[in-house]
Amino acid sequence: MxxxxxxxxxxxxxxxxxxxxxxxxxxxxxxxxxxxxxxxxxxxxxxxxxxxxxxxxxxxxxxxxxxxxxxxxxxxxxxxxxxxxxxxxxxxxxxxxxxxxxxxxxxxxxxxxxxxxxxxxxxxxxxxxxxxxxxxxxxxxxxxxxxxxxxxxxxxxxxxxxxxxxxxxxxxxxxxxxxxxxxxxxxxxxxxxxxxxxxxxxxxxxxxxxxxxxxxxxxxxxxxxxxxxxxxxxxxxxxxxxxxxxxxxxxxxxxxxxxxxxxxxxxxxxxxxxxxxxxxxxxxxxxxxWVSDVRDGLPELPEAKKARFIKQYSLPERDTEILTAERALAEYFDACAQLHKDAKACANWVMGDVQRRRNDEGLSVADIPVTPELLVGILKRIDDKTISGKIAKTVFDEMWTTGKDADTVIDEKGLKQVTDTGAIEKMVDDVIAANPAQAQEFSEGKDKLLGFFVGQIMKASKGKANPGMVNELLRKKLRGE
Ligand SMILES: [Zn+2]
Structure with missing residues (x-):
């Protein structure tokens, strides 16, 4: 009808x-x-x-x-x-x-x-x-x-x-x-x-x-x-x-x-x-x-902000839509992106973990305990490989609760990524030795098992082994790559 x-x-x-x-x-x-x-x-x-x-x-x-x-x-x-x-x-x-x-x-x-x-x-x-x-x-x-x-x-x-x-x-x-x-x-x-x-x-x-x-x-x-x-x-x-x-x-x-x-x-x-x-x-x-004075004092409005985020930070339009929905959130993101060169990483964190915690707790942007400066502190430690992206989430949650900065949390909780080749190599060797059948299959080309080995090693290292290095060592040892 x-x-x-x-x-x-x-x-x-x-x-x-x-x-x-x-x-x-x-x-x-x-x-x-x-x-x-x-x-x-x-x-x-x-x-x-x-x-x-x-x-x-x-x-x-x-x-x-x-x-x-x-x-x-x-x-x-x-x-x-x-x-x-x-x-x-x-x-x-x-x-x-x-x-x-x-x-x-x-x-x-x-x-x-x-x-x-x-x-x-x-x-x-x-x-x-x-x-x-x-x-x-x-x-x-x-x-x-x-x-x-x-x-x-x-x-x-x-x-x-x-x-x-x-x-x-x-x-x-x-x-x-x-x-x-x-x-x-x-x-x-x-x-x-x-x-x-x-x-x-x-x-x-x-x-x-x-x-x-x-x-x-x-x-x-x-x-x-x-x-x-x-x-x-x-x-x-x-x-x-x-x-x-x-x-x-x-x-x-x-x-x-x-x-x-x-x-x-x-x-x-x-x-x-x-x-x-x-x-x-x-x-x-x-x-x-009077009208022109008021016009001069207007804040940047959503459409203009979206256009700027696309141009200045090369963000996809979908991201800018989410980030500019609220003025305060847009400003929070903007502050992060000013402090850190990887704007897309900032956007992902703001749209992801920041929004998740904030919505869970019904907080306004002003009450977010992890300030842009603190958030960027995590991103820097991912970039310099002090922590993995996965551990970063643990660090973030701890920062949210305690208000401490990333370095303090990483230090206190002993979350620093293991990048010492010798230490990782030992873990890799141990896991290979404990799983000879899978090691054989992987060396013969069963790629699916890579995930299994990485998982075992990450477990052994409590998530702290550098995943890139683990991958590399596994391929080298089992495949001679
Ligand atoms: Zn009155």
Missing amino acids: RDKYEVVIGLEVHVQLTTKTKIFCGCSTQFGNQPNSQTCPVCLGLPGALPVLNRQVVENAIKAGLATNCQISPRSIFARKNYFYPDLPKGYQISQFELPICEHGHLDIESDHRGAQKIGITRIHMEEDAGKLLHSDDVGAGSRVDLNRACTPLLEVVSEPDMRSSDEAIAYLKKLHQIVMYLGICDGNLEEGSFRCDANVSVRPWGQEEFGTRAELKNINSFRFIKEAIEYEIDRQIELVEDGGTVVQETRLFDSNTGLTRSMRGKEEAHDYRYFPDPDLVPLIISDE
């Missing part, structure tokens, strides 16, 4: 900014404190209190706009979006409507079925968050409101309806997530709602130009759930249309326990909100100088 329909997806993402203070007052944005302990007349919505715009919020919005190829509006307007909700004491939310701060951007994604795609970004605007209702299950206890979150700064990033599958939606979201993390303007925590996504989903028969009616899926808090919600919604709409029904425009909630979406409310149109310019806030004027 699916192949008769084309899927159309547009996304609205709310990015909670990590400024120290709120967007229109000086209250702290810190999470998890006593309810209503971070409030003032402005964010409590008391009559007569006047909002004052936080400069850092504007700067972060400009950063986000530049990083997503948007035009930054020299003049933008704050507007009141009117609606009633108990966690919104003013009776309106300050947002931007007709003149948002950023417009006409795009992100490039790689689609599984359509190749490289440009996903349009219609606009990015600044707005304030609402408070939070705390519901009690106790009979008669009612609900309470916590306004600590009221007035917390948000960016809303609105895409064009350019995505054609749930995979494309996820690719776009991950890209946007990666960018706000690189910019350091959002903590990126989906579960806590710092990066939340509403998806507009519709279907239309192939070839039909006009869009089908869309349903909006609200506030889904993981990439996996977003995909599941969109998939469920596509099937639901197609089934509905196939049965002769029509899709109604509405807001639907995704239930991660059942994997279903259910109707929450009819979707409002913009005119329902009676937007009008907020008379308490003057138009926001942004000079070219």
